[in-house]
Amino acid sequence: MSGNPGSSLSALRPTPPERGSFPLDHDGDCTKHMQEYLKCMQLVQNENAMNCRLLAKNYLRCRMDHQLMDYDEWSHLGLPEDTPSTVDRATNKNNNVNNTNNTNNK
Numbered sequence: 001m002s003g004n005p006g007s008s009l010s011a012l013r014p015t016p017p018e019r020g021s022f023p024l025d026h027d028g029d030c031t032k033h034m035q036e037y038l039k040c041m042q043l044v045q046n047e048n049a050m051n052c053r054l055l056a057k058n059y060l061r062c063r064m065d066h067q068l069m070d071y072d073e074w075s076h077l078g079l080p081e082d083t084p085s086t087v088d089r090a091t092n093k094n095n096n097v098n099n100t101n102n103t104n105n106k
Helices: 031-043 050-065 086-102
Strands: none
Touching: 031 050
16 A cells, blocks of 8 residues: 555646647537538548638637737748638539539439
């Protein structure tokens, strides 16, 4: 038996998340954005697709707008800045994925 049975528990100290708290969306303000992102990730089999990254930005932007997280630069969050070429490419890819799904569902 060890000398002090309770000492190992006192050594464990919880550490806060790197970017602070991430409150739950109790009012469902950003649920639609979250579901779109998760559906996209499922469609691309969890690959790091640009169209899904833009949906992630929409979700995080919603959370920022509803004060569910602090505002931060996209580069700090590992996401691209909003440029016309990035948005156009992702929109075209997203339309292609949606068109493929629509033809498969018929």
